[in-house]
Amino acid sequence: TGLAGNGRRPRLLLMGQRRSGKSSISSVVFHKMSPTETLFLESTTRIQKDPIHSFMDFQVWDFPGQLNFLDPTFDFDHIFGELGALIWVIDAQDEYLDPLSRLHATIIAIQRSYPAINIEVFIHKVDGLSDEYKLDTQRDIMQRTQDELSDNGLDNVQVSYHLTSIYDHSIFEAFSKVIQKLIPQLETLENLLNVLCSNSGIEKAFLFDVMSKIYIATDSSPVDVQSYEICSDYIDVIVDVSEIYGYDRKQPAEITDAAHPVVPGAEDEEEQTAEASSIIRLQNGMVLYLREINKYLALICLMRKEGIEKKGLVDFNVQVFQNALQRVFEVGR
Ligand code: GDP
Helix, strand or coil, X not given: CCCCCCCCCCEEEEEECCCCCHHHHHHHHHCCCCHHHHHHCCCCCCCEEEECCCCCCCEEEECCCCCCCCCCCCXXXXXXXCEEEEEEXXXXXXXXXXXXXXXXXXXXXXXXXXXXXXXXXXXXXXXXXXXXXXXXXXXXXXXXXXXXXXXXXXXXXXXXXXXXXXXXXXXXXXXXXXHHCCCCXXXXXXXXXXXXXXXXXXXXXXXXXXXXXXEEXXXXXXXCHHHHHHHHHHHHHHHHHHHHCCCCCCCCCCCCCCCCCCCCCCCCCCCCCCCCEEEEECCCCEEEEXXXXXXXXXXXXXXXXXXXXXXXXXXXXXXXXXXXXXXXHHHHC
16 A cells, blocks of 8 residues: 555665664664664675565665676666665664765765755764764764865755664654654655644654654654654554454454553444554553554644543544544555
């Protein structure tokens, strides 16, 4: 299904020097690996094609840094054709001038044939750096890149920079921003989420890609890290529970959190949804509401416990939202 609009799923490509952290990033973001486990990852020595079953079918390719992909024998079109974004990983804890010049060469090379590819630079492993040093590094990298591109007559190339680390949520946040640029219907999604929030007493709503825990859209209230974290942890719980107690999709099913089940009387509900849904009450008086939207996406809402007293209303509004989303993606196709 063409969630991304034209029926094709945009591809992402992860590149950068050896040991810059590419395998770690794709393991942590797409394969649920814990950051400390990456210490024992073998560095990539060959091109890895890593198909990911996410709502956008990320093709995260892991390039070994020592390989010269600008070599004429290299299949340039095969790599860069249909690419949505090029993510270039730079190790901020290491000497970066050489990696930077490779980035510049790459941008210059792909600009000729594929000017539409978004260039996203991840200034990575910033967990070990002071705030001041982080910003200095970012400024330096931006300046050098801009100068180099200008010298080559490429003044209008848009390059985005993100400070990232696998030890906190910055890597997910960065991916979310990268992905959101590749969704043509983003504005519509945000509007739908805004309407949903204001009509249902919801404080914050995220549309998550379940596999990667990247959010592809949220309502326009500011994102605070804590709400994002709790929603993303919630997905882990749900994924674990559904992996263990997997259910047959042909039958209506409700997943409720085992620890704090709020069973909405599964039998007496007139119309049951085939999608999983779950509610969890937090000790601070907040409630998390999850509804599976389709194979890849889940809606997670954060609301006060008073809000969920009108659960029927919330359910109804979420259903309306879900139907609208379906239509948005259908029209996009
Ligand atoms: P690759 O060769 O680009 O695939 O790099 P790896 O993924 O093998 O990572 C090289 C090393 O960097 C590993 O020991 C990782 O644990 C470490 N690393 C990756 N990301 C981070 C990060 O965000 N912070 C820190 N401090 N270390 C990282």
